[in-house]
Amino acid sequence: MKPIELNDLPQYSGCISELLSDSSHKRPKNQQQIIREFGLEKWGSLLVQWKENPCGIDIVRQWGVPAGAVQAGLVDGQLMLMTANESFDYYVSLVERALLEDPSPHLLEIGCGYGSVLFELMKRANVNYESVVGLEYTQQGVELAQHLAAWHNYDVTIGPGDFNAAGISNTKIPPHTDIVTSFSLSYVRDSALALANIIKLNPRRILHFEPVFQHYREKTILGLLQRKYMEVNDYNSTFREELARLEGEGVIEIIKEEPMIFGGNCLSPLSLLVWQPVLVHAI
Numbered sequence: 001m002k003p004i005e006l007n008d009l010p011q012y013s014g015c016i017s018e019l020l021s022d023s024s025h026k027r028p029k030n031q032q033q034i035i036r037e038f039g040l041e042k043w044g045s046l047l048v049q050w051k052e053n054p055c056g057i058d059i060v061r062q063w064g065v066p067a068g069a070v071q072a073g074l075v076d077g078q079l080m081l082m083t084a085n086e087s088f089d090y091y092v093s094l095v096e097r098a099l100l101e102d103p104s105p106h107l108l109e110i111g112c113g114y115g116s117v118l119f120e121l122m123k124r125a126n127v128n129y130e131s132v133v134g135l136e137y138t139q140q141g142v143e144l145a146q147h148l149a150a151w152h153n154y155d156v157t158i159g160p161g162d163f164n165a166a167g168i169s170n171t172k173i174p175p176h177t178d179i180v181t182s183f184s185l186s187y188v189r190d191s192a193l194a195l196a197n198i199i200k201l202n203p204r205r206i207l208h209f210e211p212v213f214q215h216y217r218e219k220t221i222l223g224l225l226q227r228k229y230m231e232v233n234d235y236n237s238t239f240r241e242e243l244a245r246l247e248g249e250g251v252i253e254i255i256k257e258e259p260m261i262f263g264g265n266c267l268s269p270l271s272l273l274v275w276q277p278v279l280v281h282a283i
């Protein structure tokens, strides 16, 4: 990793000039667009490639982003050039550390894509789970994750899941599971509905690794760029406020909040928010 200056960012991040121009147009995150972006384009094309050339997840990840590709990230508030591999390793270590602080026997990731983070956690095997479940919205993501789990012989259940659907999934989720979201709640429009659906799963703790609009500072150039990036990409900007509302009503307790712990992309660094339900809700 190598530090860079804000002034040099346009050299490494192609979208800065677009963000600053009048022509930057909004990319709406409705269900149709999510199916296009992940189902057809990202996970869909990886699935086609995998069927032609079945292999392990490390290779699939490199098909998506070459390991040596350099990106402008954000580490401890410092802009850093890093390779995709460095970024992935650093990020998964942060997720692992947060889980290890208070390990649970059950783990669920909602919006797990083809399982890149979940399977890396399983590969490292520093946390011993009785059950691991990955839920994903796109059918192509589910299918690819299922192939990869079988390829690696991972003891994990992968199934369809939707934050917006009552019950989220038909897959059985043990009570008191730790739920992780990793840049997936950002695709949800109705924060109140998604969080209510999560609470109905009767989880133990919820760990969000998500961009939080309110953490991007209005009084800095980088903060303004991050806010604009979030608006243009139509990422969820209300879930932090919804968590505050639920906490105010005594429904949940926020245990931890670490703003902008890491950004593989400096324009959408992720914050860690950990919370737990206070009331017992019937499923």
Ligand SMILES: C[S@@+](CC[C@H](N)C(=O)[O-])C[C@H]1O[C@@H](n2cnc3c(N)ncnc32)[C@H](O)[C@@H]1O
Binding pocket: 034, 038, 110, 111, 112, 113, 114, 116, 117, 135, 136, 137, 138, 141, 161, 162, 163, 164, 181, 182, 183, 184, 185, 187, 188
């Ligand atoms: C940026 S990817 C992140 C994938 C994975 N969590 C990771 O960190 O590598 C966002 C994922 O969220 C999923 N997603 C979007 N809307 C969702 C919804 N309503 N319910 C569940 N997953 C959703 C997408 O299909 C996609 O796989």
